[in-house]
Amino acid sequence: MQKFFRHSTTEDHMSHPHLSKELNQLIEYSMKYDDMQLGEILEITATDVVWGEPKTLRVQIVGFQKLKEKHTPVFRFLNCDVNLAGNDKSTPVRPQKGTLAGAGVACTHLPQMVWNMVGLGGIDIGRDYSFEYLDGREEFVYVHHIIRVERLPRPEKWREAKTVAQRYIRKVAHIRATLEKKRKAFDKRLLQAVEIKTANSIYRFESAGQDGLRKMAKVGTGVLYTDVRIISAHVGGSLVADVQINGRRQTMESSKIVAIEFAS
Secondary structure, three states, rough: EEEEEOOOHHHOOOOOOOOOOOHHHHHOOOOHHHOOOOOOOEEEEEEEEOOOEEEEEEEEEEEEEEOEEEEEEEEEEEOOOOEEEOOOOOOOEOOOOOOOEEEOOEEEOOOOOOEEEEEEOOOEOOOOEEOOHHHHHOOEEEEEEEEEEEEEEEOOOOOOOOHHHHHHHHHHHHHHHHHHHHOOOOOOOHHEEEEEOOOOOEEEEOOOOOOOOOEEOOOOOOOOEEEEEEEEEEOOOOOEEEEEEEOOOEEEEEEEEEEEOOOO
16 A cells, blocks of 8 residues: 655655745645556545545546546546535535546635646645546536545456446547537637626626737726736636736636626
């Protein structure tokens, strides 16, 4: 059994002395996709979203799929004793034994995603993790604040079932293609004049120029930004925009979006 967790004894032994102790732990105690082996089992200890206590789940690596020049694992849930967060990031979920899931993103997902320090290549200690496209559906679950990841060897009697993983990969590929088509259509529409209402504010955007830049006003404050580019915006998520403040470009993230209204 190989554990991806231990207590640091002194900062002198940190792998990257120019980084903080916390960042060193993120780097050193990550379970990278490149290290994962077909058939092996990962036992993940994480924080239960209902009880706030550490509990465990086990997933087995049953295949790999190629996404953007990377091989990412396909997982099968073996058991789940910890309450995860569902699609809405609040409803408790425990995937049933046998549920397949794709590799996701390591970062702070709960209560909403924080874009800083997003990890795309593994499961990281100290962060949340998303298992994506459960059984080939547009359904995600989020493991909250991972405490430990342990690698267990492939069981002797385990045999690879290629057709199971391949069928799952085909279903996910179809969903991704459909979603990408919808995203491109929505992004094109988002270049029009639009009003975005969040939990705390209302933002009005003029239509974008050919370079994607436009003006944005924060309603009721008299604040006007020029040369703004919308990075992402969808109901239930955050408005993420690239803005210019005092001659410097910065990324702005809003509270949760409750409505998007396009100019008629």
